[in-house]
Amino acid sequence: MQHILDAIMAGDTSPEEFAGLELPESYRAVTVHKDEVDMFEGVPSKEKDPRKSLHVDDVPVPELGPGEALVAVMASAINYNTVWTSIFEPVSTFGFLERYGRISPLAKRHDLPYHVVGSDLAGVVLKTGVGVHNWKPGDRVVAHCLSVELEHPDGHNDTMLDPEQRIWGFETNFGGLAEVALVKANQLMPKPEHLTWEEAASPGLVNSTAYRQLVSANGGNMKQGDNVLIWGASGGLGGFATQYALNGGATPICVVSNEEKAQICRAMGAELIINRSEEGYKFWNDEGTEQDPKEWRRFGKRIRELTGGEDIDIVFEHPGRETFGASVFVTRKGGVITTCASTSGYMHEYDNRYLWMNLKRIISSHFANYRESWEANRLIAKGMIHPTVSRTYRLEETGQAALDVHHNKHQGKVGVLALAPEEGLGVLDDELRARHLDKINLFRGQ
Numbered sequence: 001m002q003h004i005l006d007a008i009m010a011g012d013t014s015p016e017e018f019a020g021l022e023l024p025e026s027y028r029a030v031t032v033h034k035d036e037v038d039m040f041e042g043v044p045s046k047e048k049d050p051r052k053s054l055h056v057d058d059v060p061v062p063e064l065g066p067g068e069a070l071v072a073v074m075a076s077a078i079n080y081n082t083v084w085t086s087i088f089e090p091v092s093t094f095g096f097l098e099r100y101g102r103i104s105p106l107a108k109r110h111d112l113p114y115h116v117v118g119s120d121l122a123g124v125v126l127k128t129g130v131g132v133h134n135w136k137p138g139d140r141v142v143a144h145c146l147s148v149e150l151e152h153p154d155g156h157n158d159t160m161l162d163p164e165q166r167i168w169g170f171e172t173n174f175g176g177l178a179e180v181a182l183v184k185a186n187q188l189m190p191k192p193e194h195l196t197w198e199e200a201a202s203p204g205l206v207n208s209t210a211y212r213q214l215v216s217a218n219g220g221n222m223k224q225g226d227n228v229l230i231w232g233a234s235g236g237l238g239g240f241a242t243q244y245a246l247n248g249g250a251t252p253i254c255v256v257s258n259e260e261k262a263q264i265c266r267a268m269g270a271e272l273i274i275n276r277s278e279e280g281y282k283f284w285n286d287e288g289t290e291q292d293p294k295e296w297r298r299f300g301k302r303i304r305e306l307t308g309g310e311d312i313d314i315v316f317e318h319p320g321r322e323t324f325g326a327s328v329f330v331t332r333k334g335g336v337i338t339t340c341a342s343t344s345g346y347m348h349e350y351d352n353r354y355l356w357m358n359l360k361r362i363i364s365s366h367f368a369n370y371r372e373s374w375e376a377n378r379l380i381a382k383g384m385i386h387p388t389v390s391r392t393y394r395l396e397e398t399g400q401a402a403l404d405v406h407h408n409k410h411q412g413k414v415g416v417l418a419l420a421p422e423e424g425l426g427v428l429d430d431e432l433r434a435r436h437l438d439k440i441n442l443f444r445g446q
Contacts, residue, residue, distance in 0.1 A: 001027060001179050004072050005419050008124050018137035021126065023070070026058045029178035030398045031114040032085055037092040050086035050406060051399035059116060062174050062182045065106045068129040069185050071141060073418040074197035074426060076176040077120040077389070078398070079205050079236070080343060083406045085117050085170060086399075090346065093117075096171040103149070103164065110173040118177030119145035119169040122191055122201035122426070123419070132185040140191040140426075143183050144373035145205050147172050158218060159369040167367060176201075177398055179418050186370055192381040194432035196424050198415035199440065202389040203240070203380055205367070206413065210240035211376035212368035213338045214316055215248060219365045220338045224249030226313040229303070229330065231323055233270065234261040236413040237341075239388040239443070241316045242268055247384055253303055253312065264411060267442050272306040274299075283326050291349065296329040303330055314338060321345030333358040340365045383436045388412030390443040392423050412443035 001024055007013040032053050040048040064070055085093045093115055101111025125139045135141070148155055148162040155162025169175020174182035191200050213219040214228065222228065228245045232238040233254030245252035246269045253272045254265040262273045279302065283295050303312060311332035317324060320342025327337050328350040339362065342348070355362070368376065379385040392415040393401040401414050417423065427433055433440065 001419065004126065005421070008072060008074065008419070009425075013138060015136050015138040018124070018126065021137075023061055023126065024180075026060050027179040028056055028395060029059045029116040029180075030118060030395065031055050031057050031059065031116055032088075032093070034094050034113040034115075037088050037094060040087060045087065045089060046407070048087035048089075048406075050083060050402035053086045053088070054117070054399040054402060056396050056398070057114065059114065061180060062109055064127060064129045064182070065109075066130040067132060067185050069132060069135060069183055069188060070126045071121060071123045071143065071181045071183060072126050073121045073123040073176055073178055073181050074420040075122050075201040075392075076118045076178075076416045076418055077198075077202040077204070078401045078405050078414040078416060079119050080341070080405065081119055081167060081170040081205075082117050082177065083402050085115065086402050087406070093170060096166070097173055100166065100172060112173060116173055116175050116178050117169055118175035118181070119167060120201050120204040121176035121181050121183075122197045123181070125188070126180070128185065135185055135188050139188075140193070141188045142191050142200050142204055142377060143168070143176065143181070143187045144189060144208050144368070144370070144377070145169060146187065146367055146370060146373065147184055148186075160218070160366060177395070177416060177418070179395075189374055189377045190381065191426075192377070193428040194383065194430075194436070195380075195387060195427065195440070197420045197426035198392045198417060198423055199387040199389050200426065202387045202413035202415050203377070203385075204373075206237045206388075207240050207380065207385065208368035208373040208376045209340055209365070210237055210244060210316075212372045213340050213365035214241050214244050214314065216368070216372050218369075218372070219363060220314040220316070220336050222248055222250050222314055226250040227253060227307050227310055228314045228316060229253045229255065229312045229327070230316045231255050231319050231327075234264040234411055236388060236410075237318055238316065239264075239268070239412050240385065242270055243385050246270065247379075251307070253306060261411065264442065268439075274302060274306070281326075283322065291325045293329070293351070296326045299326050300330040311335070318342075319344045321348055324348040325350040328360065328362075329354050331360050334360065336361050336363055338363045338365050383432050386436060386439040386442070388443045389415045391415070392417055
């Protein structure tokens with residue numbers, strides 16, 4: 001891999017020279033092993049340790065198929081789907097790979113006894129397959145994580161509705177937490193050139209997810225003046241939602257768990273903050289079996305105090321079970337609860353009277369299509385939305401990075417260096433970077 005890194009670092013390697021680089025037979029990758037899926041059986045979820053299940057292995061370079069590209073990965077990032085993969089919850093991802101492997105001989109490549117994980121990358125195209133015309137070796141790219149086959153009509157209005165839609169690196173193999181990744185060419189987007197490799201790698205999944213869930217007509221369809229309640233507003237997902245609300249003329253009401261996170265939201269420009277720990281909201285009883293509507297009302301009253309008496313137009317929901325009842329309650333009549341995840345539990349409970357009698361809507365949102373991902377990346381590239389990477393690990397430290405995310409010890413996104421030898425490399429647009437350096441560095445050191 002050293003000759004590939006040398007070509008990238010040289011800065012003047014031509015596309016022809018990149019195309020002529022000899023591909024290695026193997027590369028280092030972060031994997032989980034199929035024969036270890038039962039290793040945490042009987043262990044409580046929070047006690048499951050990704051450091052025990054995530055390995056750094058040498059694996060063969062996969063066969064390159066039509067419409068695909070091999071990318072040298074300079075940096076990647078941790079998402080919660082990597083945590084789920086590493087603790088084999090809610091199911092083992094090897095079931096995804098087995099089902100994918102049955103759809104075609106080419107897809108069979110993904111059904112292996114190991115799973116290369118990771119759904120983000122920033123790097124350089126090494127080789128493209130037959131039928132790829134818009135990308136060439138040497139192109140500096142980031143990748144979004146939507147993998148689709150597009151052989152069914154349902155996917156041609158919104159590719160997220162393709163029956164064979166999968167999340168790359170989670171429901172497919174050969175993901176981004178590696179020195180080389182295999183992606184479909186329609187996952188590629190230009191690298192924002194004012195960002196380092198680790199900064200550019202970090203937004204992909206969460207930035208696109210936040211864009212669709214909040215901004216797109218497929219999600220909240222946010223407009224100027226909307227009051228947007230954002231749970232976990234300084235986190236990897238919520239941090240982007242907060243930026244989109246501010247950038248789009250809405251008013252974010254940021255829910256955080258401590259003063260440090262509140263300060264991050266204020267530094268982004270948000271003014272309306274609810275510190276859950278400080279204000280002591282307790283939506284469930286100690287046994288976790290029953291919710292307390294009095295706490296919903298107290299929460300709604302606090303929101304009105306902050307907004308001057310107005311209710312919430314859009315709730316940006318992702319914690320799930322712990323918060324969903326409160327989210328439905330505080331939404332205005334005719335308002336929207338958009339949900340994309342359930343990090344505190346999948347079985348949501350809410351009082352349906354507050355939904356149906358007030359004509360509220362629950363909209364499910366899952367990642368983003370190529371167009372939405374492209375628009376989200378374009379806003380990053382223009383310096384209108386900024387990365388939220390707070391800390392960077394080496395590839396061999398991925399288990400620790402995933403453990404930190406699993407235990408919510410992070411702010412924003414956690415980056416992982418793959419081929420990049422150190423942080424801070426990859427910037428080409430120094431002028432744009434200088435204009436936005438305060439925002440770029442906002443999450444650093446947190």
